[in-house]
Amino acid sequence: MKTLIIYNDIxxxxxxxxxxxxxxxxxxxxxxxxxxxxxxxxxxDWMFDKKTGERNHLGQxxxxxxxxxxxxxxxxAICTWIP
Numbered sequence: 001m002k003t004l005i006i007y008n009d010i011x012x013x014x015x016x017x018x019x020x021x022x023x024x025x026x027x028x029x030x031x032x033x034x035x036x037x038x039x040x041x042x043x044x045d046w047m048f049d050k051k052t053g054e055r056n057h058l059g060q061x062x063x064x065x066x067x068x069x070x071x072x073x074x075x076x077a078i079c080t081w082i083p
Contacts, residue, residue, distance in 0.1 A: 004073035007047075007061070009081040016067040017059050024075035032082040043079060 003023040007015045023046075028037035031044060049056055 001075065002073040003075040003077055004068065006068075006076065006078045007081070008079070010083060013063040015061045015063055016065075017061050018067060018073050019058055022075055023077050026077040026079055027075075029077070029079040030082060031080070033080075047079075 001022050002018050002020055005017045005019060005023065005026070007017070025037075025039050026043045026046075029040050029043045030036045031040050047055060047058070055061070
């Protein structure tokens with residue numbers, strides 16, 4: 001099973017990443033907002049290095065929409081970072 005992560009940090013183009021496993025629980029994560037889905041802390045631990053604050057090396061992020069069109073994924077998680 002693969003999950004398509006759609007990541008929007010508001011200040012950059014939307015980015016896409018396909019990862020092995022079911023991460024659909026991250027769908028609806030909105031970091032730095034009152035409303036979310038309850039998985040914001042887990043998402044941040046998974047997504048960001050605690051020491052540097054940079055993204056973990058989960059794979060090759062891309063802004064190429066053909067990743068969506070290829071449908072080489074089973075689940076989707078749309079995640080947003082509000083600065």
